[in-house]
Amino acid sequence: MHSDSSAPKPLVANEGIKTASNHLRGNLKAEFSDLATPHVSADAEQLIKFHGTYIQDDRDQRITLKRAGKDKAWSFMLRVRLPGGKATPKQWLVLDGLAEQYQFPSLRLTTRQTFQFHGVLKGQMKPLVKAMHTVLLDSIAACGDVNRNVMAPVNPEQSPVQELVYQDAKGWSDYALPKSRAYHEIFLDEELVAGGEPEREPMYGDTYLPRKFKTGFAVPPSNDVDVYSQDLGYIAVIENGQLVGYDVTVGGGLGMSHGNEETFPRVADTLGFITRDQVNAVGHAVITTQRDFGDRTNRKHARLKYTIEDRGIAWFKAQVEERSGVKFGAPRAGKFTTIQDQHGWHQNADGTWFYGLHILSGRIIDRAGWPMKTALREVAQLLEGTRGDFRLTPSQNLTISGVSAELKPKVDAILAKHGLDKENERSGLRLNALSCVALPTCGLALAESERALPEILEKFETVLDESGLRHDAISLRVTGCPNGCARPYLAEIGFVGKAPGKYALYLGAAYTGGRLNRLVAPSITIDDAVKLLDPVIKRYAKERAAGERFGDFCERVILPWHRRPRARRRAQARRTGGLSEVSA
Numbered sequence: 001m002h003s004d005s006s007a008p009k010p011l012v013a014n015e016g017i018k019t020a021s022n023h024l025r026g027n028l029k030a031e032f033s034d035l036a037t038p039h040v041s042a043d044a045e046q047l048i049k050f051h052g053t054y055i056q057d058d059r060d061q062r063i064t065l066k067r068a069g070k071d072k073a074w075s076f077m078l079r080v081r082l083p084g085g086k087a088t089p090k091q092w093l094v095l096d097g098l099a100e101q102y103q104f105p106s107l108r109l110t111t112r113q114t115f116q117f118h119g120v121l122k123g124q125m126k127p128l129v130k131a132m133h134t135v136l137l138d139s140i141a142a143c144g145d146v147n148r149n150v151m152a153p154v155n156p157e158q159s160p161v162q163e164l165v166y167q168d169a170k171g172w173s174d175y176a177l178p179k180s181r182a183y184h185e186i187f188l189d190e191e192l193v194a195g196g197e198p199e200r201e202p203m204y205g206d207t208y209l210p211r212k213f214k215t216g217f218a219v220p221p222s223n224d225v226d227v228y229s230q231d232l233g234y235i236a237v238i239e240n241g242q243l244v245g246y247d248v249t250v251g252g253g254l255g256m257s258h259g260n261e262e263t264f265p266r267v268a269d270t271l272g273f274i275t276r277d278q279v280n281a282v283g284h285a286v287i288t289t290q291r292d293f294g295d296r297t298n299r300k301h302a303r304l305k306y307t308i309e310d311r312g313i314a315w316f317k318a319q320v321e322e323r324s325g326v327k328f329g330a331p332r333a334g335k336f337t338t339i340q341d342q343h344g345w346h347q348n349a350d351g352t353w354f355y356g357l358h359i360l361s362g363r364i365i366d367r368a369g370w371p372m373k374t375a376l377r378e379v380a381q382l383l384e385g386t387r388g389d390f391r392l393t394p395s396q397n398l399t400i401s402g403v404s405a406e407l408k409p410k411v412d413a414i415l416a417k418h419g420l421d422k423e424n425e426r427s428g429l430r431l432n433a434l435s436c437v438a439l440p441t442c443g444l445a446l447a448e449s450e451r452a453l454p455e456i457l458e459k460f461e462t463v464l465d466e467s468g469l470r471h472d473a474i475s476l477r478v479t480g481c482p483n484g485c486a487r488p489y490l491a492e493i494g495f496v497g498k499a500p501g502k503y504a505l506y507l508g509a510a511y512t513g514g515r516l517n518r519l520v521a522p523s524i525t526i527d528d529a530v531k532l533l534d535p536v537i538k539r540y541a542k543e544r545a546a547g548e549r550f551g552d553f554c555e556r557v558i559l560p561w562h563r564r565p566r567a568r569r570r571a572q573a574r575r576t577g578g579l580s581e582v583s584a
């Protein structure tokens with residue numbers, strides 16, 4: 001437990017910025033109208049996150065520009081809010097067209113089922129938001145100290161249960177949106193209403209949360225949303241084919257800093273069972289508890305996982321029960337057996353079809369011999385006006401959904417024409433690989449990630465091919481720094497950027513997302529990691545027990561003598577019985 005010191009610690013600067021902002025307005029309207037500078041002020045830099053955008057610079061150009069005595073190449077990243085990752089063909093076409101105008105003319109699918117634009121110049125920001133608004137899209141609360149994009153099942157049409165879970169996720173996403181009209185005033189020229197009722201944030205309060213907050217809805221047997229990495233998780237409980245409610249999880253989170261044991265990834269605890277009608281009340285109580293008790297004096301200790309770690313899960317559960325009036329029942333959800341997206345063609349319960357398309361690192365761009373962006377534009381044009389649409393998956397992939405039997409061969413023809421019909425040829429490793437954006441846009445990257453992934457995959461695929469494991473599903477995730485944006489601590493093989501060309505290597509998470517991996521090499525090159533893992537992979541091929549996953553094999557055979565850092569051992573020890581079910 002953290003001891004209460006007599007002199008209260010000062011609040012971090014962000015708290016002052018939020019307090020003074022008048023519900024996230026600050027001076028942003030004026031700053032975005034001032035095109036004399038390419039960026040915004042330091043205070044505004046913090047506030048714009050609540051509106052879904054970050055200021056960045058092109059790190060590939062930094063040295064050249066500095067040598068030439070020039071300013072950095074500033075631009076904005078904008079993240080769309082897209083609960084459950086659902087986008088219509090019309091929305092796709094608008095976003096696709098917009099992306100062409102920016103410094104990095106691509107659409108980037110994120111690990112939380114939404115789109116990012118990179119390289120948007122300041123003067124392009126308002127037109128971008130206005131164009132998105134014409135197709136009912138926005139970027140409100142896509143970043144910032146609030147509940148962010150809510151993750152949910154990719155194909156609600158697959159079964160009536162999935163559809164209900166999607167509706168609950170959408171309902172919670174709407175409920176947890178900030179009430180402030182700041183975004184509309186700053187980017188959409190809505191006038192601030194003078195007089196009238198004062199604006200209120202009934203759930204968040206005037207200073208919002210101490211830190212970002214994330215929610216995911218999972219439907220067993222798929223843990224595609226990595227529910228144990230979320231601050232708040234709802235695991236569907238399905239009995240006799242009916243959705244009877246959810247097991248609620250709290251306190252997951254992955255960000256850490258190298259060498260700082262006070263920061264650590266943590267898998268969520270299970271609070272217990274609730275019925276569907278209690279989703280928003282329980283979420284509200286979780287958020288207000290974190291609002292009132294989260295650490296506002298240290299942003300590296302401000303996530304819900306630390307509040308729970310410090311005060312204990314029993315205390316937290318009692319707070320949530322008291323605030324919501326809901327008593328948790330014993331956990332009832334079924335087991336998770338997979339995290340992998342469904343690739344290729346599958347039929348929905350309503351008779352329509354969906355096609356799961358692998359997209360390396362979620363980057364939609366036209367490359368020589370691989371015109372992904374053009375192909376998907378043609379698919380969107382074909383599907384416009386039909387029931388068909390697009391679903392972004394938590395693994396940065398795409399599902400073309402709701403396709404009629406009549407349109408199915410036409411979608412096939414477009415994919416084949418552009419060489420995108422190769423789902424069956426991809427290795428199990430590739431289909432289970434994630435990487436974060438990292439360089440050149442991410443200001444926090446210590447090493448390459450997205451740009452390193454193709455080479456990493458090729459090297460490991462060679463070893464897997466030699467071992468006869470080409471089609472085994474093994475999760476590999478890479479990030480450019482320890483913040484964990486591609487959830488690397490839940491990968492069977494995790495690479496976490498340390499310095500240019502160097503990574504911390506982690507091994508042995510449970511494939512289904514219930515157990516963290518362990519650090520096996522603090523700073524290693526990719527080539528040395530391949531050499532280190534080559535004999536491990538070959539041993540796995542020969543010695544694994546029936547059905548044993550690579551991560552579980554490493555945990556059983558390779559890692560028993562690898563100690564977990566103290567703080568992470570403590571976090572692991574707090575796992576509940578519900579978790580051990582899925583980590584087997």
Ligand code: SRM
Binds near residue numbers: 438
């Ligand atoms: Fe992340 C910060 C990209 C999912 C943990 N993340 C960032 C920033 C905004 C860098 C920054 O602060 O300047 C990155 C922008 C890079 C760029 O150029 O686009 C960034 N995060 C991403 C995305 C785009 C990675 C991707 O390749 O898909 C993901 C966007 C998700 C979305 O649509 O909302 C993304 N980030 C995640 C996840 C995974 C998840 O949520 O499922 C995590 C780990 C889970 C968690 O939150 O614990 C994650 N991002 C972080 C952190 C560490 C937070 C912490 O508690 O320590 C930071 C840094 C921070 O907040 O200080 C961060």
Ligand code: SF4
Binds near residue numbers: 439445482486
């Ligand atoms: Fe940037 Fe680090 Fe997140 Fe990768 S993990 S996108 S390098 S903050």
